[in-house]
Amino acid sequence: MTRRLHDVIGVDTGGPGGRRLGxxxxxxxxxxxxxxxxxxxxxxxxxxxxxxxxxxQHNFFKKT
Incomplete structure (x- = not known):
């Protein structure tokens, strides 16, 4: 079974398995x-x- 990185990271669910949602x-x-x-x-x-x-320098490491 192949999973997309988008799904593995949990972009739409708040982290892998939704553990960090909110x-x-x-x-x-x-x-x-x-x-x-x-x-x-x-x-x-x-x-x-x-x-x-x-x-x-990537935006991921910049404080917002």
Whole structure:
């Protein structure tokens, strides 16, 4: 069975299995930022893969 990263992370459910639903920092927007970062880190092509430096500059790590 194949599962999408979107579902594994729990973007629409408030975390994996909905365990964090309603907690601070666990909004759908935060999970989308996290998913974007993970996808960029897993890019197969090293020329387009996000670097450690730019990973730390990603919106996921910025306080809102």
């Amino acid at each position: 907690e601070a920092g666990h909004s759908g927007a935060e999970y989308l930022k996290f998913k974007d970062l993970v996808v960029r880190m897993l890019d197969y092509d090293p020329k387009t893969r996000i670097t450690p430096y730019y990973s730390l």
